[in-house]
Amino acid sequence: MTSTLPAGFAPFVLDSGQLRDAVLRYASNPLYIDGERWLNGDNPYRRQLLPQTLPSFDFSVPLRRDQVFSAAALASHRLLLNIYEADLVFLPGKGLEAKWSDFTAFYSSSNRAFGEIIRPALERHCFGFLDDEIDVTGDWTPASLEAYLTDIVRDDVGEWGGPERAILSSADPERAARSWMIQFAPDFLSEASPMIRNVLGNYGPAQSEWFKIVIDEYGYGVHESKHSSLFVDTLSSLGLDPGVHTYWQYYLAGSLAANNYFHYLGKNHENFFRYLGALYYTECTLVQFCARVIRMMRQVFGETADVRYFTEHVHIDVHHGRMALEKLVLPLVERCGDVVIPEIVRGVSEFRTLAGIADVDIAEQIRWTDGLDAAMREHDRLWPQIRDGELPAPATPLVGTSDTVITSDQYDTDTLLHVTSGSMRLIAGWEAELPLAPGDGVVIPAGRLHGATISSGDCTYETYPVPTEP
Amino acid sequence: MRAVRLRVDGRDNCVVVDGVPYVFARTATGAFVLPSRCPHRGGPLQLAQLDGAGRFLRCPWHGRRSSLTRFREHGVPAVRSGNDVVMVLDVGDDASVQWRHTPVAPALRTPGASGLPPSATDELQPGGDASSAASAATCSSAQPRCSRRAHASGTAPVRIP
Ligand code: FES
Numbered sequence: 363m364t365s366t367l368p369a370g371f372a373p374f375v376l377d378s379g380q381l382r383d384a385v386l387r388y389a390s391n392p393l394y395i396d397g398e399r400w401l402n403g404d405n406p407y408r409r410q411l412l413p414q415t416l417p418s419f420d421f422s423v424p425l426r427r428d429q430v431f432s433a434a435a436l437a438s439h440r441l442l443l444n445i446y447e448a449d450l451v452f453l454p455g456k457g458l459e460a461k462w463s464d465f466t467a468f469y470s471s472s473n474r475a476f477g478e479i480i481r482p483a484l485e486r487h488c489f490g491f492l493d494d495e496i497d498v499t500g501d502w503t504p505a506s507l508e509a510y511l512t513d514i515v516r517d518d519v520g521e522w523g524g525p526e527r528a529i530l531s532s533a534d535p536e537r538a539a540r541s542w543m544i545q546f547a548p549d550f551l552s553e554a555s556p557m558i559r560n561v562l563g564n565y566g567p568a569q570s571e572w573f574k575i576v577i578d579e580y581g582y583g584v585h586e587s588k589h590s591s592l593f594v595d596t597l598s599s600l601g602l603d604p605g606v607h608t609y610w611q612y613y614l615a616g617s618l619a620a621n622n623y624f625h626y627l628g629k630n631h632e633n634f635f636r637y638l639g640a641l642y643y644t645e646c647t648l649v650q651f652c653a654r655v656i657r658m659m660r661q662v663f664g665e666t667a668d669v670r671y672f673t674e675h676v677h678i679d680v681h682h683g684r685m686a687l688e689k690l691v692l693p694l695v696e697r698c699g700d701v702v703i704p705e706i707v708r709g710v711s712e713f714r715t716l717a718g719i720a721d722v723d724i725a726e727q728i729r730w731t732d733g734l735d736a737a738m739r740e741h742d743r744l745w746p747q748i749r750d751g752e753l754p755a756p757a758t759p760l761v762g763t764s765d766t767v768i769t770s771d772q773y774d775t776d777t778l779l780h781v782t783s784g785s786m787r788l789i790a791g792w793e794a795e796l797p798l799a800p801g802d803g804v805v806i807p808a809g810r811l812h813g814a815t816i817s818s819g820d821c822t823y824e825t826y827p828v829p830t831e832p
Numbered sequence: 833m834r835a836v837r838l839r840v841d842g843r844d845n846c847v848v849v850d851g852v853p854y855v856f857a858r859t860a861t862g863a864f865v866l867p868s869r870c871p872h873r874g875g876p877l878q879l880a881q882l883d884g885a886g887r888f889l890r891c892p893w894h895g896r897r898s899s900l901t902r903f904r905e906h907g908v909p910a911v912r913s914g915n916d917v918v919m920v921l922d923v924g925d926d927a928s929v930q931w932r933h934t935p936v937a938p939a940l941r942t943p944g945a946s947g948l949p950p951s952a953t954d955e956l957q958p959g960g961d962a963s964s965a966a967s968a969a970t971c972s973s974a975q976p977r978c979s980r981r982a983h984a985s986g987t988a989p990v991r992i993p
């Protein structure tokens with residue numbers, strides 16, 4: 363950063379070099395270094411950021427719509443989630459004795475300050491494409507807003523969505539359904555925390571109405587009925603660990619984006635009215651969504667799955683949707699004027715877009731984990747051509763050392779991974795692992811999350827971008 | 833008040849409500865819903881040229897000028913998400929609503945940075961970009977209302993490069 367400050371008030375912007383340095387400074391916190399563990403378990407402060415990959419990204423430029431599953435998207439959403447969650451309190455279940463330094467490092471003023479410096483640029487990087495994706499135009503009135511809001515949630519007719527279809531047609535529906543539930547951990551295990559950012563301050567009766575929704579989300583002070591507690595029970599009933607971010611390495615960029623969006627709106631109160639729109643939309647659509655999830659879970663797991671999280675929302679979000687419209691949106695438009703309506707409409711559309719992207723992401727990931735055998739066969743088909751130089755492709759020789767994990771990541775092009783010595787377990791998803799010995803390999807599709815563990819002895823492997831078929 | 837849908841591009845890019853056709857347009861100065869029948873003698877405003885440094889549309893029939901600022905700021909309230917548009921009209925539930933395809937002048941199809949599809953796709957049926965094709969596959973041609981999940985994004989599935 364330069365030491366000369368502009369005279370007067372000017373927008374805070376880092377150029378791309380300054381931003382890169384600031385991101386690296388933030389990510390060099392030892393909490394974010396990877397390589398040691400695959401699951402984070404009972405330590406809510408350890409969140410792998412792959413700092414060694416970060417210099418290759420230009421976070422100063424917004425991602426395009428077709429880059430939402432890029433490596434940069436994953437990296438920047440991981441960064442953002444950490445920055446947002448420094449506002450939230452997490453404590454390990456088994457005490458802080460051995461984790462005191464992690465606790466203080468995560469909530470330290472340096473971690474917070476370094477994060478705040480890069481947050482605005484990362485938000486623009488992650489969510490800037492929505493400016494192009496969505497136009498709001500014309501002369502909006504309370505009446506046209508209400509007509510729009512009523513109409514937009516009518517679409518939801520209870521048909522299976524992309525994730526449910528992928529799960530039900532999966533070779534392993536239980537595994538696929540667990541993978542999907544893992545995607546909700548960042549959101550549901552600290553449910554309503556982003557929302558609470560909006561009930562601070564003083565803005566009249568609507569504030570108290572919003573607080574009523576918060577009270578429901580928090581189970582009226584009865585811990586067992588807090589929505590996050592219900593989701594803990596869901597995870598436990600499926601044999602999953604309910605630790606906050608145990609499954610950090612399984613989070614997909616699309617899932618992180620949908621979750622981070624609410625933090626982004628709640629953290630930046632110039633987006634307060636977008637949050638209102640997104641709140642209305644999500645509360646309304648969660649009713650049908652949760653009804654579908656219950657049907658899917660019953661079909662996949664029978665009675666063993668604890669679905670009270672979802673039955674609770676089928677019930678209470680009928681009220682929350684109505685309350686959001688009648689007690690929040692319309693009264694606040696009346697108080698603040700029609701100038702806020704386009705923002706409310708934009709919030710609806712932005713969240714719909716991100717929810718759709720998240721749905722596509724998990725469905726694609728399920729198909730990738732189901733297709734590991736085919737991915738190996740594709741390697742076997744292409745490898746002789748690469749080996750014999752028929753496909754000119756630059757190799758990146760890499761070494762994974764014994765007893766380490768290779769933090770999950772994704773490529774921007776289809777990539778062939780080939781093991782030359784030692785062995786690794788490629789991890790494509792929850793319980794979707796593939797042992798690879800020398801000579802083995804896979805083709806990893808662009809945008810598909812994967813990592814690996816190396817159990818004994820070093821493993822050398824090479825990666826090649828797969829040439830597109832002529 | 834009634835919400836009515838149409839698409840930016842491809843099939844169903846024009847909706848006729850109680851006899852008035854509407855298209856969605858975008859120029860360098862922003863996006864708007866265009867009631868595309870000229871108030872003078874009914875000329876096709878969706879084929880109009882820009883005039884006055886991009887501030888007006890000039891009707892191809894007798895040259896009547898319409899202000900783009902008026903359409904944007906005082907026109908039909910609407911939101912576009914990807915290729916999908918929802919607009920709200922001051923009509924009742926009994927209004928007649930029909931969809932069709934109509935060519936739109938390139939000047940009214942300025943893409944955003946991430947992109948409305950290029951004008952060349954306009955003649956394709958359905959729209960030549962992946963998102964319109966996917967949308968069309970999930971929607972009846974008569975009414976572009978899709979199930980939430982098929983379209984949840986208001987934009988269709990993202991293609992992985
Ligand atoms: S019909 Fe448009 S100017 Fe006459």
Ligand SMILES: [Fe+2]
Nearest residue numbers: 553579589675
């Ligand atoms: Fe809830």
Ligand SMILES: [Fe+2]
Nearest residue numbers: 645678679682
């Ligand atoms: Fe709710």
